[in-house]
Amino acid sequence: MIKYVYDFSEGSSDMKALLGGKGAYLAQMVKEGLPVPSGFTVTTKACLRYLQQEKGFMDALWVDVQAALSRLEERMGKTLGSDSDPLLLSVRSGAPVSMPGMMDTVLNLGLNDETRSALAAMSGNDRFAWDSYRRFIQMFGDVVKGVAGEKFESLLDDVKRENVVTYDNQLGPDALEDLVCRYKTLYKKETGEDFPSDPMVQLKLAVEAVFDSWNTPRAKTYRKIHHMADDMGTAVNVMAMVYGNLGDDSGTGVCFSRNPADGEKKLYGEFLINAQGEDVVAGIRTPQPIAALEGVMPDIYRDLSEKVENLESRFQEMQDIEFTVERGKLYILQTRTGKRSAQAAVKIAVDMANEGLISKKTAIGRVTPDQVERLLHSQIDPGYVPEVLAQGLPASPGAAVGQIVFDPDEAVRLSDKGESVLLVRPETTPDDIHGLYAARGILTSRGGMTSHAAVVARGLGKPCVSGAEDLLIDLEGKRLIIGDRIFSEGDVLTVDGSTGRVIEGSVPLSLPSISGELETILDWSDEVSALQVWANGDTPDDAKRARSFGAKGIGLCRTEHMFMAEDRFPVMQRMVVAKELEERKAALEELRAMQKEDFMGIFREMDGLPVIVRLLDPPLHEFLPRVSELDKRIAQAEESGQDASALRKVKDRAENLREVNPMLGFRGCRLGLVYPEIYEMQIRAIFDAMSELTDVDLKVEIMMPLVQTKREMSILKEMVLSIAGEYEAGSLKYLVGTMIELPRAALRAGELAEDAEFFSFGTNDLTQTCLGLSRDDVEAKFMKDYVEKGVFKLSPFHELDRDGVGELMSIALQRGREVRPDISVGICGEHGGNPESIAFCHSIGLDYVSCSPFRVPVARIAAAWSALGLLK
């Protein structure tokens, strides 16, 4: 015969699957001799059989429940429904994993008109007894019978109005008795039945309601989204009520074994004398800090402190405990793992490991990648409730405050003067890059999570809200219109890139603090990780930051960003517009000297660590103004009688280079094959830099973008080898490799590996091509719909699409390693900073992930989690 009901004394903490989390912990506490009110747990198995609607099961189960109840009555010396010393019960759900949408708590079960009188007599407090009664009816009606809570609240409001009082606790016993009467009438009207006065009926209905709550739509959806099994079921915990409100020798409170805000190892929490748990929540009386308990009830305080510490040691985790003191006796009502801030999580994990309470590996598992991420960005003070003007996409986390400007040049001008500015644009382009650098935060009305603005912002670690579609941006008038509000240049706004909120005025921010413990936990992470974490970075500053955040290399140094600087842009344009090879080569020679300097700076910063330099990737038209812009400039020049022929030449070239689908166009190594002089210049600049840095331990790798045929790869490799031959023989050590960012490249990885000495997955483009999704277009246009309809769990630009892109990666890896077993393979798309995607990279056996310097700490913990099997 299967046992469906366990007294608390019969279970233990390893029976979570059967008794639920709450029940198992209660049982363990009883086992350890802690003062837990008596009770029993109806198992999750009972729930599942009940839900199968098996005939007669509930009757059979009820026999067991009644037996457990009898034992409970015996232990407590009280009887359910007794009109002298009635036993009251709390009934709570308790699934193996906590989950929203489940039925919560019914307190004071067992009350009816008779037992209420007995409770009044026992407590010597008639008002308390009526209040408990009306709360019980309300709670039972709401959570067991689904009578809308507002309807009870509305009656409560009526009674308060009639009695001319403001707060619930100002109502006297007569008023509450009146309210109980009205509640019963409401209950009958809504359910068609009298409120059950029989405590056994109350109990049965409550237990069944807990069972049923396992299958509420909300609970089912939650399980679906979180990939949780539907066949766990929930347990039901039935516990004798104890009272903290029986006088000044009673009280109630919650406490944590360590400070959940900052992690300090010190009892933390609050309590109320002569009160029930609900009163703490209701906020009518202000609870006292737990330290004050020492003065009021020194023995209890000592007892509690000791028990809390024991519980923490027992469960090797920070505990969140509910306790009640009934007439000088301490009861522990619940203990569970305490929730904590990101900062606390890190400190607690490191402290506990240092205390020897947990292992380093366990400590790593106590800090989630999300928590590390939260530690690295400015945040709007969690306590502050801001006025939200508009909602966009949370494109790059963190919050920023600044004067709004609409023009990148103006952003630079103000920023140079020391002002904080927010750059506000419909969308951004590479033309705006100097403005993005200068701004504290970015706000766009168009574009998705992976628009230009979003990508650059994340790369820079700057807050960005993108695609805030309610914004009307009047660039000429330099005005931002949101509904009926108009903001002009210089007005101050706050953007919250973690949530997508756009907020009026200056909002107080909490600044990131990277504590010593964070460094410790990340170092421990590196020890267990199989994957290395590298960073994408285009400047010596990026490299420095990456290194300081613990990056083990530069996985992607985009050479095109170097051309965006103010002194280089005109030279670059001259190169692009050049019709003759000689003209182009002249411009390239100028760029060569500039690039050499850039490379020297980066190589020096990364002394001893690898740097992967990617040759020019974007289509050339990105270096020219738009045709419409050029039309304007030409018209202006002509109006003022100037010669517009140079501008016309630029326009001709811009038109000639214009593309319908630039993503699939004339870019990447296609440029390097059609205009070999461009790549040759870049390769020479790299070798020039290497030749000068005789005191640096160089590990330079040259990467070709958008390669997909063996012929492309071999032409490009030959180009590098031949240029290397121009330098002192044998003086240059370097690798040549390729991005894998097209499906064909993944499929042909075997033959690419014949020439390529390393691969780097460009998963941004690989996602775009594998899924036929333009990240510039689809995020704003239909990704939301697609996620809602369940087509994608999340945007595949955010979390790597394992089934499509992931399979291509696996294929490429396998085929590449077959040909070149020691080939180094990493990922440099934005997925390299996404924990779930990192877990996938780990699972297929990549050598490293490379991400924005700002995401390196997140990636380091995620890599460790992956190695520990905590993230899959």
Add this chain to the structure above:
Amino acid sequence: MIKYVYDFSEGSSDMKALLGGKGAYLAQMVKEGLPVPSGFTVTTKACLRYLQQEKGFMDALWVDVQAALSRLEERMGKTLGSDSDPLLLSVRSGAPVSMPGMMDTVLNLGLNDETRSALAAMSGNDRFAWDSYRRFIQMFGDVVKGVAGEKFESLLDDVKRENVVTYDNQLGPDALEDLVCRYKTLYKKETGEDFPSDPMVQLKLAVEAVFDSWNTPRAKTYRKIHHMADDMGTAVNVMAMVYGNLGDDSGTGVCFSRNPADGEKKLYGEFLINAQGEDVVAGIRTPQPIAALEGVMPDIYRDLSEKVENLESRFQEMQDIEFTVERGKLYILQTRTGKRSAQAAVKIAVDMANEGLISKKTAIGRVTPDQVERLLHSQIDPGYVPEVLAQGLPASPGAAVGQIVFDPDEAVRLSDKGESVLLVRPETTPDDIHGLYAARGILTSRGGMTSHAAVVARGLGKPCVSGAEDLLIDLEGKRLIIGDRIFSEGDVLTVDGSTGRVIEGSVPLSLPSISGELETILDWSDEVSALQVWANGDTPDDAKRARSFGAKGIGLCRTEHMFMAEDRFPVMQRMVVAKELEERKAALEELRAMQKEDFMGIFREMDGLPVIVRLLDPPLHEFLPRVSELDKRIAQAEESGQDASALRKVKDRAENLREVNPMLGFRGCRLGLVYPEIYEMQIRAIFDAMSELTDVDLKVEIMMPLVQTKREMSILKEMVLSIAGEYEAGSLKYLVGTMIELPRAALRAGELAEDAEFFSFGTNDLTQTCLGLSRDDVEAKFMKDYVEKGVFKLSPFHELDRDGVGELMSIALQRGREVRPDISVGICGEHGGNPESIAFCHSIGLDYVSCSPFRVPVARIAAAWSALGLLK
């Protein structure tokens, strides 16, 4: 000991690999007792050993050659170098496969000052002997020693000028003697050696020159391009000269066993009395038709006819024969398979099969897909040499003559009046579709082989030249500027879409003729094919044409083209612009009735055959004018004081829908999921049409575009099933399937097949995404470079990329059939009409290919070739 030299009498036609094609055929003729001048063949194996530069090999070989020469001298009763009755030789290369770049022929080898005198005496013609001598020196100098032919020609011109004559044959013996002297001087100057007077030295040099010509750069490149092995080598044929110019009882000629122009079974060719082979080619005397030989030399004619017929029977192929009559004796100098026109190829193949000479399968192999293609388009008369104004891409084959117009509306207006027009545009868009329909041919200055204009033109079977970059098109001024020429609307041009030429004026065209034999050969093709050939077609007219060309179904009916008609476009625009669901639904109801009519027409035409209807695919902005166009219209409206608010609404929507990469944007089933009402309308229109066509055998299949996740497919299938439920139960029989046009779709084909009942590979888009190539952009911008550099053999939009796209297709096929073994799988991208791509489709086991109706005949023969292993 390996035998390196074969007398003609020792070989046979099955020894091609060893003796080369020419040598093997000569040997076979000797074996059959035909009158072939005696000679011998130095084998391909000898060539290969010679090329390995093996020491002493040539000396060893020469012993064999000398022995063969002695046997030849004995048979001929003449001696090489004899000053009384000298043997002269022709030396010709003869590889197993004919190939340009190989050394051709040296005639009259053996001449020197002494033997020349003997030849003069023997022929009684001193002038002839001098002329033969000077020709020999010229030929030898050019082909054996690489002395540029022009240098000899220049000396010849000098002598003609000095002698004041116009033609070579006006030069007398003295002048020719003078020329021989000058030739020898030139030879010495260029080679540093005296012209070799020793006939044995001449022979050795000639043989070595033939061997060396195997490895000329041109020959090597040719073999590389055509995937031919480098280790075949070439043979050398050494044959005794016979003379057709020894009087009126001598002559020379060429003839074919059937007419190579039209295929008629009748001796065809021409001859000259008292002439050598070269004279026929030189064009100084006009040869007579072969029929005339019957009157001049009746015995020879009868003898020749009989021998030619025997040769055709022997080789089961139409023969191309060189013959010489020397003093009343007929010699066959060469026989080979005759080249023929496309029309002749078809007729000869069918006739020979009907005559029982070859099997039906062999007959199919005698007609290439290219030949079938040539039969189906108007061509510029091959004899006509046009003045080419500009060169573009050969985007859609065939030639067209017409007045140029720059505006699609004007094209329609003129075409309605019965005029032939050519539509000239920088590039075309779906807005121009009515103009494309109306025009005879299309000419664009931008866009590649797969630009909108090119794709539509091929679909319509209309000639198109695209990307003619030298064209300057002044749309406003309605002028076309090419260099310093200006053409205005109404001027007549000719475009040749087979070659990309743009030609001034009206050029004579030869019109396509589909003979009865073509129908026969295609029917035979269908009998042996494993693949069916279906057609893409969007209208009842297309369906009718497809059926008449032998299509076995409609593989792609694009519903969007139906919205382009003049009466529908405004309704479609209203639908696109609608902000509210109700407004959109009202427009959709109007479209539903229109689409129903379209479907009824197509379904009726295809009675009994399958029709795959694809739901709306292109991004919605394709149905709106461009933003720049709308700006213009708004400005116009405002200037004339009209209300522009409706136009503004359209502009807002157009801006909102604008995409950076429309190819990867909001299109395909993404539209159907976000705006289900659009697909619901289309599905209802299909079912409405089916419900009315009670007398038609319906095989309707509904196809979803751009699907790549199981969830998309299942939502869409459910949509169809649920709408079907609205119709009379069980009355509708149909299939639901999907395009496979994204790499992810190919990879996830297994789960897609759970819902999809058929797959159709959209290889245009699959190529774009797998290779990251926008066909609108790359063809013009860098495909030419890429093909030249050997990155792609051909544009992957023209011939399917087997290694990338092809692997995805194989994966999809395998995974789809694993889940649904009877799933029907075809291809509807443009590759479906490309023979090499069809061969690939055959090889992986597709069920059908679907292509433009105009390419159905080509596809049918290609499918048969694939089944017969002739095309791989």
